[in-house]
Amino acid sequence: MQCLDCRTESKDTPSVGVCQGCGAGVCESHARITSRTVRHGTPQGPSAQSEARWVLCKVCAEAEALTATALTL
Numbered sequence: 414m415q416c417l418d419c420r421t422e423s424k425d426t427p428s429v430g431v432c433q434g435c436g437a438g439v440c441e442s443h444a445r446i447t448s449r450t451v452r453h454g455t456p457q458g459p460s461a462q463s464e465a466r467w468v469l470c471k472v473c474a475e476a477e478a479l480t481a482t483a484l485t486l
């Protein structure tokens with residue numbers, strides 16, 4: 414797979430990951446790697462949390478940042 418953001422700039426760069434938001438391939442420089450808290454267990458039972466890796470493309474990372482800002486307002 415190729416990086417979608419690089420394709421829009423007429424570059425062919427192999428992707429190193431896949432955006433979890435839109436499914437586009439992302440290269441090392443366009444990938445935005447964040448973490449998400451994942452809860453384990455049932456709602457009734459004991460739960461544990463762990464940090465999961467979350468890969469986004471530039472576009473989705475910007476959209477997520479806007480959403481995060483909107484939620485804090």
Ligand SMILES: [Zn+2]
Nearest residue numbers: 416419440443
């Ligand atoms: Zn790229």
Ligand SMILES: [Zn+2]
Nearest residue numbers: 432435470473
């Ligand atoms: Zn994306």
